[in-house]
Amino acid sequence: MGLTSVGIGSGMDIGGIVSALVNAESAGKVAKFDVNEGKLNAQISGVGTLKSAMSEFKDKLDALAKADTFGGQKVSTSSNDFLLATVDKTAVSGSYQVKVEQLAQSQKVGSAVAADATSAIGEGTLTIGLGAGTPFDISVSDTDSLTNIMEKINKSTTNTDVTASIVNGELGPQLVLSSKKTGEDNLISVSVVNTGAGTGLSDTFTMTELTPAKNAIAHIDGIKVVSQSNTMESAITGVSLTLKSADLAKTTTVTVSKDTAKTKSAIEGFVKSYNSMMTTIKDLTGYNADTKKAGIMQGDSLPRSIQSQVRGILSSTFDTGSGSVDTLANFGIKTTREGLLEIDSKKLTDSIENSNAEITTLFSAEKSGLATKMSELVDSYVKTGGIMDSRDTNLDEQLSRIKDSRVQLNLRMSAYNDRLLKQFNAMDAVVGSLNAQSSNLQQRLDSLPGVVRKK
Structure with missing residues (x-):
């Protein structure tokens, strides 16, 4: 019968030995996975940081690409x-x-004074109009009071220009019609057709002007x-x-x-955002001598390519229609030794006030303007499905492959663990059997006559 408990036959810590051997086999691979995964996550973070800075920069470019930013x-x-x-x-x-x-001022007209606002007035049809607009009809039954008529006027789906209300004056209630439109072209007209007995409706709706319309x-x-x-x-x-x-x-x-302030603010926003983007690229790709740490995208061609292309457009000359070519510096926007932009505020203000057509053309000319060209370049990187998205997709795929490799390694190590346990248990059983045979042999020898064990 084989041994079922680990280490019983040999006395060795078989579980510990197997764990150590499995860990020794997998440790190097796991460490490599961790390092590569860390690098990929850092690159994903770097791409996200760069994309955010570029998206903000593009927003500023979009404003500068519009001619009304300069012609306000x-x-x-x-x-x-x-x-x-x-x-x-x-x-x-x-x-x-x-x-x-x-x-x-809008016109107001009032009906004749009624005995009260709740008594029936008479049966017929009111036709109410305002200026040259289409008049609307109100059907009045023989039980309708001044209040009922007011409600019908206000609820009419064909009435858009007149409001009815009741004013309880010294002599009694009157229905007042008010125009929603001002001016002398918007006069209220009321005509009445009596269909019942008597003339109560037409008598009541003999209108009097209360407030004249005015232009x-x-x-x-x-x-x-x-x-x-x-x-x-x-x-x-x-x-x-x-x-x-x-x-x-x-x-x-x-x-x-x-509105020079609007134009200047848009240009200042462009310069600030450009400097922020370039600083971000520098931090991602540079080396900090104080901390002795390299940027997480150092050696990556993507940010360097962006930097090179943007600077290429920035340093270009532009035909602004002034008879000569212009650069940003001509309008007070200069490049520093560090590759950033700075503004000569006075020169920029003078340019906006006195050379508005030229600075408008420089930035926003269709296809050839600085902001237009640069916006198209940046958009190719940050748009959905653009270069940045492709880089993110590639990095995500590499992370996925590492995840799959971890799963495969765990499966192999599990099989390796089971194989080692089986082998060590077999060895343990053999050692246990040998020990048992040795003990049995010793007992037989001890039982032979004339054999005396040395003490």
């Missing part, structure tokens, strides 16, 4: 008491003196401007005025000028 206008007013002003890209720089004579009136540089609403969108090219209050004795100065 801004508007200011000497006072906000009488009007507000906004501008679009068609606005022309200049100053305008504006006086508000009158605000636009907005403003004077711009002495020119009278009339509008149906308090928003004047075409009085000045590219300028929209919203009137708030009227006083013909007060003047508001509206000033339209180039």
Whole structure:
């Protein structure tokens, strides 16, 4: 009968011996897996860091690639008491003196006074219109009161321009119709057709004007401007005025000028983001003498290629239509010894104010502009399915292969462990058998007559 307990026959720690042999066999391979896995994870982290910096840089490039970043206008007013002003890209720089004579107002009309708001008035049809719009009909039954009629007007699906309410005045309730639109072109009309006995409906809806409709009136540089609403969108090219209050004795100065701050801010954002990206590449690929550590992408051609291509575009010359070629330095954006960008603030501001067409062309010209070309380059790396995604996919596949190799190694080591245990147990059984035979032989010898064991 074979031995079933490890080490009984030989007295050896077979479990410990087998574990040591298995560990010795696998340790080197596991260590290699760990090292390679660590390197791959570091590279994945590096690619992610680089992609993030490039994506932020592309956002700044996209803004610079748009012509309206450079052609913007801004508007200011000497006072906000009488009007507000906004501008679009068609606005022309200049100053305008504006006086508000009158605000636009909507019309209100009231019915005749009724005995009360809950009694039936009469049967028929009300036709209500506003200006040149399509009128709508309200069917009034012989049991409808002033309140019922008000509700029908407000709930009508074909009514978009008139609001009905009841005002309980000194003489009694009146139904009041209010226009939702201002201006003299938007007058309320009410016509009545009686279909029941009596003329209660037509008598009640003999309308009286309570509040007249008014147009907005403003004077711009002495020119009278009339509008149906308090928003004047075409009085000045590219300028929209919203009137708030009227006083013909007060003047508001509206000033339209180039929005140099928007352009300068976009360029500053580009420079800051570019420097951040280049610093990221340096940290990923360089060597820190103080910490004696190399960047996690040192020796990798990917960041170096990006750096080289971007710098190539940056150092190019551009035809800006000024009769000569221009560079970034011509507009106050210089390259330092470290390969970063710095801005001469005064020179850049002067360029935006006095050479706006040239700096616009340099950055945003279709296909040939610096921002346009660089944005296309960066996009080829960071877009979905781009170069960065391909690198990530490749690294993930390598990690997956290491994972598979770990599984295969564990299977082999498990089989190796079982084989060693079987072999050592067999040896242990043989040793145990030999020991038993030796003991039995000794006992037989001891039992022979005349044999005396030495003490």
